[in-house]
Every structure is written in structure tokens, then in C-alpha cells.
Amino acid sequence: MPPLDPNAAAPPEKRRTPLKLALEVAPDLTAVRDSVIELEDRLVAYGVATEAAGMSALTVAEALNNIVEHALRRHPAQGPIRVEALVRKARMRVVILDHGAPMPGLLPPAGRPLDLRVPHADLPEGGFGWFLIRALTSRLDYRRRGTENRLRFEIDLDAAAHAAPVA
Secondary structure (H helix, E strand, C coil), X not given: CCCCCXXXXXXXXXXXXXXXXXXXXXXXXXXXXXXXXXXXXXXXXXXXXXXXXXXXXXXXXXXXXXXXXXXXXXXXXXXXXXXXXXXXXXXXXXXXEECCCCCHXXXXXXXCCCCCCCCHHHCCCCCCHHHHHHHHCEEEEEEEXXXXXXXXXXXXXXXXXXXXXXX
């Protein structure tokens, strides 16, 4: 991990030096968890509010989990997954690259909210990821170039600091 940012005492919106992160993530859920913890720790060390760092890390975790569980499920040797993030002022721009299967229809899922007014035993175990990703990001863009998937999005760190977790 590189040394702490020299502007660490200043709030992110006043910093002159942006934070640049590049992570290589092995295509398994343990590596995803470890990388997301590292991302969150680096954001907090940079001065991003704890709540915003947590919600941002959760958003990246949902995208990475989807890649591992769907795009790379049958071909984990197509990894690693590359995560690039740039924090400038109160925004974080994220690019996630992988060489797994393309998204169905070459589009990210709509991410509709699920109906949770069902008996406890009938509650879904998944299906929240794309709803959360879409709720916490802007400028969401997916492209397939050759064998590469490229997912890009931005997170407003001020809004993420005040976002209620989806549960």
C-alpha cells in the first residue's frame, strides 16, 4: 500500500492531489472481500467519510461479486479482475475490467427493487446488487470490446455518506 496522501489533513473536496487506485482482484469471493476492505481502508485514509467509503466499497463489492458469480463462473482462469478508481473532490470514478462472459443483451440489468412483503421463508437471497449499484451511482456505462467487459460508473461521495443501506 502506498504512503498516505500528503493532503490527508484536508477534506477531499479541498485536496489538490486526487487519489488513484488500481487493484487486481482474483476471481473468487474471498479475494473480492479482501480487495473491497483494502479499497474502503484506502478511501478512509484519504479522508473520505467512513459512511461514504463504506457505501462506495459496497457498490464496488456488488459489481465484483456479480462478475465472479456470473461472468467468470465457468471460466475463472479468465481473471484477474482489474479495478481502477479515481477520487477527485467529492466524486469517485470507477472502472472495472474483466474477461468473462458478456452481460446478457450487452446491457447491465435494470436493477428493480424486489418485493419484500412476503413471508420470511420466501425472501430472496439475492437480486439486490444491481438495484443498489444503480441507486448509488451515476454515469453507469457498460461496454464489451473483444473479450473485455468494461463497467464504468461514478459515485457522489457526499450522497453516499447519507445513503441508507439497502437491507
